[in-house]
Amino acid sequence: MRILALLDGTLVDPDTPLLRSHDLGVQRGDGIFETILAVDGHPRELEAHLDRLERSARLMELTLPDRAKWQHAVRTVLGEWPWGSEREAAVKLVCTRGLDGGDGTPTAFVSGQSLSEELMRKRARGISVVTLERGIDPGMMERAPWLLLSAKTLSYAVNMAALREAERRDADEVVFTASDDSLLEGPTSNVVLAEDGRLATPPPSSGILRGTTQGALFRAAEEAGWRTAVEPIARERLWRADGVWLASSIRKITQVHTIDGTSVATDSGLHERICKLYESRY
Amino acid sequence: MRILALLDGTLVDPDTPLLRSHDLGVQRGDGIFETILAVDGHPRELEAHLDRLERSARLMELTLPDRAKWQHAVRTVLGEWPWGSEREAAVKLVCTRGLDGGDGTPTAFVSGQSLSEELMRKRARGISVVTLERGIDPGMMERAPWLLLSAKTLSYAVNMAALREAERRDADEVVFTASDDSLLEGPTSNVVLAEDGRLATPPPSSGILRGTTQGALFRAAEEAGWRTAVEPIARERLWRADGVWLASSIRKITQVHTIDGTSVATDSGLHERICKLYESRY
Numbered sequence: 001m002r003i004l005a006l007l008d009g010t011l012v013d014p015d016t017p018l019l020r021s022h023d024l025g026v027q028r029g030d031g032i033f034e035t036i037l038a039v040d041g042h043p044r045e046l047e048a049h050l051d052r053l054e055r056s057a058r059l060m061e062l063t064l065p066d067r068a069k070w071q072h073a074v075r076t077v078l079g080e081w082p083w084g085s086e087r088e089a090a091v092k093l094v095c096t097r098g099l100d101g102g103d104g105t106p107t108a109f110v111s112g113q114s115l116s117e118e119l120m121r122k123r124a125r126g127i128s129v130v131t132l133e134r135g136i137d138p139g140m141m142e143r144a145p146w147l148l149l150s151a152k153t154l155s156y157a158v159n160m161a162a163l164r165e166a167e168r169r170d171a172d173e174v175v176f177t178a179s180d181d182s183l184l185e186g187p188t189s190n191v192v193l194a195e196d197g198r199l200a201t202p203p204p205s206s207g208i209l210r211g212t213t214q215g216a217l218f219r220a221a222e223e224a225g226w227r228t229a230v231e232p233i234a235r236e237r238l239w240r241a242d243g244v245w246l247a248s249s250i251r252k253i254t255q256v257h258t259i260d261g262t263s264v265a266t267d268s269g270l271h272e273r274i275c276k277l278y279e280s281r282y
Numbered sequence: 283m284r285i286l287a288l289l290d291g292t293l294v295d296p297d298t299p300l301l302r303s304h305d306l307g308v309q310r311g312d313g314i315f316e317t318i319l320a321v322d323g324h325p326r327e328l329e330a331h332l333d334r335l336e337r338s339a340r341l342m343e344l345t346l347p348d349r350a351k352w353q354h355a356v357r358t359v360l361g362e363w364p365w366g367s368e369r370e371a372a373v374k375l376v377c378t379r380g381l382d383g384g385d386g387t388p389t390a391f392v393s394g395q396s397l398s399e400e401l402m403r404k405r406a407r408g409i410s411v412v413t414l415e416r417g418i419d420p421g422m423m424e425r426a427p428w429l430l431l432s433a434k435t436l437s438y439a440v441n442m443a444a445l446r447e448a449e450r451r452d453a454d455e456v457v458f459t460a461s462d463d464s465l466l467e468g469p470t471s472n473v474v475l476a477e478d479g480r481l482a483t484p485p486p487s488s489g490i491l492r493g494t495t496q497g498a499l500f501r502a503a504e505e506a507g508w509r510t511a512v513e514p515i516a517r518e519r520l521w522r523a524d525g526v527w528l529a530s531s532i533r534k535i536t537q538v539h540t541i542d543g544t545s546v547a548t549d550s551g552l553h554e555r556i557c558k559l560y561e562s563r564y
Contacts, residue, residue: 004303017299019308021286023390024503026301028438029311060439061446093302101398109303116383133426134419137461144415146447148440155437156310157342158430164343165428179419 001086003112005076007069013172022069023107025096029155031107032056035188036074036091038112041083043074043091044249044282048212052152054095054107055210059151062097063106073110088115090250096154103194115250123251125171126266128258132162132234134176134184138232141207149207159187159239171258173246178206183233188247190214192253193237194270198227208230213247213278220277243270253278285394287358289351296393303503304388307378311437313389314338315471318356318373319531320394323365325356325373326564334434335375337492340495341458343431344379347390355392363394370397372532378436397532397533405533408548409454410540413517414444416458416466416489417484420514421491431489441469453540457529459522460488465515471528472496475519476552480509487513495529495560500558525552535560 004014012018012131024030034049045125050067057064074091081089089112141149148155162174165263175191176184183191183202190211193200205209218228238244243255244264253269286296306312316331322536332349339346356373363371371394378389423431430437443455451528457473458466465473465484472493475482481503486492500510526538526546537553538546 002304008284014303016305017301019299019301019305021300021393022284022395023301023308024442025308026305026376026378027374027436028442029436030439030442033309060443092309094308096308111303113304132428133422135422135426135429140415140417144417146414146416146443148438149441151439153439154309154311155439157312157433157435157437158428160306160310160312161342161428162432205335235440247444 001082001114003077003080004280005073005110007065007073007108009072009076011076011080012052015022017207018109019096019107020099022100023096023099024098025094025107025154027100029153031094031096032060032062032152033095034093034152035249036093037252038078038081038089038091039282040087041078041081042282043078045212045216046071046074046130048091048215052210052212053095056151056153057095057111059145060153062095063104063148064095065106065108072209077110077112086114089113090115094154115206119251122172123254126255126257128170129175129246129256130166130169130171130260132165132179134178136207138181138206139196141205146280150209152209153209156187162187177235180210182206183235183237183238184208186246186248189248190248192245193233193241194243194274195237195241198229200229200231200233202233203230211247213249214251216281217247217253217274217278220281239264241265243267243274245274283364285359285362287355287392289347289355289390291354291358292356293362300391301378301389302381304382305378306380306382307376307389307436308506309382311435311439311540313376313378313436314434315377315436316342316373316375316434317531319534320360320363320371320373321564322359322369323363325360325563327494327498328353328356330497331375334492335377337358338433338435339377341430342435344377345386345388346377347388352392352557359392359394368396371395372397376436404454405536408539409456409528410452411452411455411528411538412448412457412542413454413457414447416460418489419461420464420488423487430497432486432491434491438469444469459517463517464488465517465520466490468528470532471530471533474499474527474529475515475523476525476556479521480511482511482513482515485512486516493529495531495534498563499529499535499556499560502563506559521546523547524532525549525556527556
């Protein structure tokens with residue numbers, strides 16, 4: 001199932017071409033996006049995602065349509081979604097820099113699409129992960145803003161290549177590491193560790209995206225009395241933690257059972273508590 | 283002027299949308315490209331560009347249409363170009379991974395477009411450049427192939443952001459540097475130095491694209507008795523060289539007159555010799 005809406009709220013056929021060949025989104029991956037989970041008609045963390053979209057636009061110096069238009073287009077997609085037969089939808093917001101040589105009008109759209117069965121299986125059964133060098137040092141984000149380390153751009157070819165590398169190594173997913181061997185993020189997720197009743201995730205200042213799902217989990221955990229930490233995390237801590245998860249809108253909080261071919265601690269009771277904390281927000 | 287052809291040789295209106303919103307080229311910058319200069323009806327270095335396109339496809343594990351189809355689509359575009367009024371065209375070859383959730387059929391097209399007046403001015407008058415850290419060390423390409431350092435992908439958001447950073451610094455162009463302060467490449471060019479009758483450029487093994495225009499220049503220079511070197515180049519050599527150029531298909535061999543706000547040597551006689559060497563290939 002796929003539903004597509006323009007920013008004026010018009011529904012269009014997703015099988016009809018939408019972008020010209022000289023759109024800068026096509027030619028240069030020059031645009032930004034967000035992916036939002038909607039459950040039973042309700043988008044999760046919509047405002048946090050729109051905040052991050054605006055932040056990406058600022059970092060990219062991109063003209064972004066008004067927030068109200070995005071909200072309207074999201075509602076349009078959700079209004080068309082067949083909730084009776086599919087309880088969840090991935091809602092993607094995309095904005096490109098518009099046409100090469102054009103007047104700067106961005107190309108923007110919102111799509112809703114089904115979640116894959118494979119994703120559902122991974123949510124239920126957990127995943128294996130490999131750590132791969134991302135080739136950045138932790139001070140680079142501040143030093144070299146042109147590397148766009150904290151913008152969610154359409155230039156995701158490296159993220160996709162890392163996932164193919166994981167597949168070659170018989171793993172499901174990737175956690176990138178920095179040049180000092182500290183943890184960064186997954187290609188489309190944030191990494192979360194539980195250690196003695198404390199949740200930890202690497203800091204955005206290391207050159208990674210602020211996680212909306214990780215953020216939602218941490219707020220819920222704090223309210224429930226957990227300690228949380230946003231701090232540099234050495235790679236070795238993965239194998240000493242009580243549990244490791246990848247968090248993102250669509251995969252929710254997916255448990256990791258294997259890293260670089262070696263088992264890590266899994267505790268089904270702990271996993272259930274973490275998932276309930278996250279779900280308690282909605 | 284813009285001419286657009288599909289890989290079956292069909293001409294299509296470039297103002298009609300061509301790509302669906304869920305094309306992986308749009309969603310993930312997941313595709314590859316080449317840009318070729320055509321002069322008076324003739325494409326320059328077509329086979330070298332097709333070689334590099336095939337190399338990019340291998341690195342990206344991308345299904346690429348047959349070489350003969352690309353050649354045919356290029357001929358179709360060149361056949362339509364108004365050579366009487368425009369003597370040069372930029373011919374772009376694009377191939378994406380096709381539709382998200384599709385059968386793997388790539389989306390491929392060839393476009394011809396006019397060169398901008400600004401580019402012509404820069405060719406004639408030379409350019410100012412800033413050096414910007416690229417955040418990679420020279421051994422990374424071999425160590426981390428998933429970073430796609432030697433593939434020419436559609437994920438060019440960082441390259442475009444670097445050019446905006448140059449503009450902020452009142453410069454025209456960028457030369458990226460590695461973590462050891464050696465030279466890499468421009469966002470869409472290779473850097474060439476002349477030093478005592480010898481031409482030098484950084485090695486592809488440092489994580490940069492093999493330059494087709496730089497390669498053409500070096501072959502011509504070698505035949506004319508110049509020494510050439512493909513070797514690591516420390517940033518300081520820019521200011522000791524007899525001349526510095528950025529080379530690419532569309533900009534040809536453009537002279538650099540200023541780097542990081544400081545003048546570098548320019549010699550109009552030397553520049554003319556270099557340009558003639560390059561033109562002697564065609």
